[in-house]
Amino acid sequence: MSKLLRLAILALFTLIPALAHQRIEVGNYVLICGMRNEPSYTGMRSGLDLSIRTKDGTPVEKAEKSLTVELISPTGSKYTYLGDGQYGPKSFWESFSEKGKYLSDWVLLTPGLWKVRVFGQIGETPIDVTFDSPSTFTVKDGKALELR
Template sequence: MRRPFVLFAIGVLALALGALAPQAALAHERRTVAGYTFIAGFMNEPALAYYPNALDLRVQDAGGQPVTGLEQTLRAEVIVGGGAQRRELELEPAFNQPGRYFGYFIPTLPGDYTFRIYGQVGGQQVDESFTSGPGRFSAAEDPAELQFPRQMPTTIDLQQSLAERGQGSSNDGLVALALGIGAAALAVASVDAGLRVRDAMQRRGS
């Protein structure tokens, strides 16, 4: 029960953050695979480390029509460190957008990411890897470079600080949990406030 809820929460945050971003063309890699067009990249770009995001995959047939039902026949992985670390992503069809699929996760390191997509499309075996880079899609950026006027500590920074204050302290786990809950609440509040501002601006412009 816990994993579906976590994926749902990450998905809601990722979609909300995407709604706040300027509606510019996303940098995705496009290639032909077994007669189909695959378009892959991050859902939210520029991608920021420590913020909810997702693999954004779109598949079209030779006539440019969206291919549906691929969540049943395709699998996906996110890979970092040249293959040193990988995690399977659960592909979910995008609501009211046929042929588009999301695989939600939170990138926790700045740098390049690879999305591996494998399985079957139209009865044909496929196994393709899409890696961030120039002319493809953006790498995950360190959010500290964009924060102003103060930089917010990451969860890794907080964990290191707790470890330095006391090895094995029974209170550390409670403090870490409280910090995590506080950070999540702040993120949700920020997204909600941003959506309210955006809606107000849209009403004023209409």
Template sequence: MRKRLIIGSLGVLAALLMALIPLSSASAHEMRHVGNYTFIVGFLNEPAYTGSQNAISLTVCNGKTCEIAGGGDDGPVSNPVNDVDKSLKAEVSTGGSAPLALSLQPVDGAPGKYTADFIPTQTGDYTFHFTGTLNGQKIDEKFTSGPNTFSEVAQISSYPASKGTTTQGRNDISSLQAQIQDAKNTGILVGSIGTLVGLIGLGTAVVALRRRPASGTQSDESLRG
């Protein structure tokens, strides 16, 4: 009975592993039949993160499949399509941002493979759009990242803070301190002017009092007259 349970458990585990393997492969890059060709598209570096150097990864093969040595989508292709960069254009877009035109570049020593460098600056889904012709066949294909295609762009924590961020923070603090000091200086100036005006007023009053004749003197002069 125990042996049956163990064998049954192993069978369930093997089935789960077999089910997960195709999902992992599918999430790395998207493979699509495009007329007489097969395209494999994704980010060059996956997972993809904002602010990190990345690129479109494009593999183009003759026929309905890509014959890649060793399996997966990173090995050499035995049925590559050459000179794709000369007849296809690439664009990347995300959200409501205008598409960015990119130049496809062949990968040295890897026929059929091409890249187009850029740095994603926003999280979310990205769409790679290829247009042009391949040996007379019109190409107009869009590949969008997602759970069943290729990596979405995620945010990654950075440490330590970049110099630009630190400098900006210091500049903001310095600016705030300067504003506070200006306010203090303005307050001191206004207070000094007020004090000066008060002193002038007091001096004027003292002078006026000194110039005013005493009331007793006026009475004596009136009697003498």
């Protein structure tokens, strides 16, 4: 297989999950949010995958310090994630390998449409957006994957 073809295949599989992410512009900022593993299934590890950039494409670093992430279940239950530097449950953090990318871990147990609300402030710009795209945030029943 040629090197060019291998690179093209790698690029395709790297970009596919990002294509399902939802994009919202606020002021001079672009927030792109999705699940770390798409499609997502109940009982399987996933998490927040949020990129924040300026409109000219510059990554926004250290935004976790002034933002809060709220995960909203299909039943309306709310779970708050803080950029508190803890790197654990109910926390989100900036990626070590990609500037302007923020991550968390979660295991969702309820199938259906989940929502992610991001609120707070970036610089002088107030942020309060909810990501709720059915193609991104619908969690499927993981029992369909079980083998017995």
